[in-house]
Amino acid sequence: MSSSAALIEPIVAWRLWHVRRHDDLYRLESFTWHHVSWPARRRFEAECSTHGAAAPVEGHECGIYAFKTRELAEDLLRRYTGVRQHYGRPYQELPPLRQGCPIAIGRVSLWGRILARENGFRAQYAYPYDLFLIGGEDGLARELRRLYAVDVWPS
Numbered sequence: 001m002s003s004s005a006a007l008i009e010p011i012v013a014w015r016l017w018h019v020r021r022h023d024d025l026y027r028l029e030s031f032t033w034h035h036v037s038w039p040a041r042r043r044f045e046a047e048c049s050t051h052g053a054a055a056p057v058e059g060h061e062c063g064i065y066a067f068k069t070r071e072l073a074e075d076l077l078r079r080y081t082g083v084r085q086h087y088g089r090p091y092q093e094l095p096p097l098r099q100g101c102p103i104a105i106g107r108v109s110l111w112g113r114i115l116a117r118e119n120g121f122r123a124q125y126a127y128p129y130d131l132f133l134i135g136g137e138d139g140l141a142r143e144l145r146r147l148y149a150v151d152v153w154p155s
């Protein structure tokens with residue numbers, strides 16, 4: 001793939017989300033752009049104050065970010081929590097939660113305009129593919145599974 005491409009078929013990459021309560025429902029929220037909620041059952045669309053709906057744009061930092069590998073997403077999580085992550089069914093090592101806020105790590109589908117970067121991508125459109133919760137219980141996993149219609153595994 002060139003450094004920039006418009007794709008119909010999604011690329012599956014990795015990213016992190018905070019899980020926060022909004023009104024009566026929990027929502028996925030961007031990990032680094034606080035208070036930016038991901039909509040349920042519809043695509044998340046990149047917006048840019050400079051380029052509007054044209055995001056992502058070469059030479060600018062707009063777009064929806066995702067990592068090429070799970071390990072790169074885990075590196076960001078490790079920098080955030082200071083703890084090496086192990087999650088999934090075999091065994092888990094959970095980080096100390098920051099202000100009681102669960103974290104989701106998972107795969108994300110990216111499509112539309114996509115810019116390839118060294119460690120990942122910036123995309124025009126995205127939607128969660130599946131999630132692993134860190135600091136979340138079965139009830140929260142069920143709620144996110146129902147809301148976003150994706151597989152969610154509790155920690």
